[in-house]
Amino acid sequence: MNTLVSYHLDNGIATVQINNGKVNALSPDVWQQLEAALDRAEADKAVLIITGQPGILSGGYDLKVMMSGPQNALDLVAMGSSFTRRMLAHPYPVIVACTGHAIAKGAFLLLAADYRIAVDGDFKIGLNEVQIGMTMHDAGIVLARGRLTPAAFQRAVINAEMFTPQQAREAGFVDLVTTPETLQETVLAVATQLTQLNMAAHARTKLKVRADTLAALDAAIDNDRKYGLN
Numbered sequence: 001m002n003t004l005v006s007y008h009l010d011n012g013i014a015t016v017q018i019n020n021g022k023v024n025a026l027s028p029d030v031w032q033q034l035e036a037a038l039d040r041a042e043a044d045k046a047v048l049i050i051t052g053q054p055g056i057l058s059g060g061y062d063l064k065v066m067m068s069g070p071q072n073a074l075d076l077v078a079m080g081s082s083f084t085r086r087m088l089a090h091p092y093p094v095i096v097a098c099t100g101h102a103i104a105k106g107a108f109l110l111l112a113a114d115y116r117i118a119v120d121g122d123f124k125i126g127l128n129e130v131q132i133g134m135t136m137h138d139a140g141i142v143l144a145r146g147r148l149t150p151a152a153f154q155r156a157v158i159n160a161e162m163f164t165p166q167q168a169r170e171a172g173f174v175d176l177v178t179t180p181e182t183l184q185e186t187v188l189a190v191a192t193q194l195t196q197l198n199m200a201a202h203a204r205t206k207l208k209v210r211a212d213t214l215a216a217l218d219a220a221i222d223n224d225r226k227y228g229l230n
Contacts, residue, residue, distance in 0.1 A: 016041070023059030108140060146213045147173070
């Protein structure tokens, strides 16, 4: 299996980088390697940073897999939903450093993180499922509803509106926007601050705050598996 997800641990901070082609497509192999990286970060008791390549966090699911048959598409989406559900409940802080475009499932990675930092520039962040002919899956609706402002939720999910990084901050996709030149420094500063948390209290509080969302997401994932994506 090719290495599509790298892992680097330093001073209690684990950096996981997705590197799968021009758009960082989220394929079954990528999800398997991301799951393994999450396992490793949990074993290392590390603050986790998930990031992409310069100019792109991810363009979403691997379209070759999505177009190869309904069951393959359903299985891939189920893998993605399970991973973002796991991000929401991860016992250590999760940061997503958005290095550029974050489209469809790439944007859902932002919605599942504890802290989201994006680079400013001519980049688009949003959920384009409706634009490309996909009915938004139940798990995606639950995740978006929990993190976006009410107005942005409607526009993003129903109208497939794309947002600039600054607009994405106002909408709820990201918490902070910085320059490409200062992204690494900014992310490291936030991660270092988060290492000072009491991690047991962080984990317990996260589960209490997100209990309703996690329960709704579990039901939504089951519905998506049972009834499909349309």
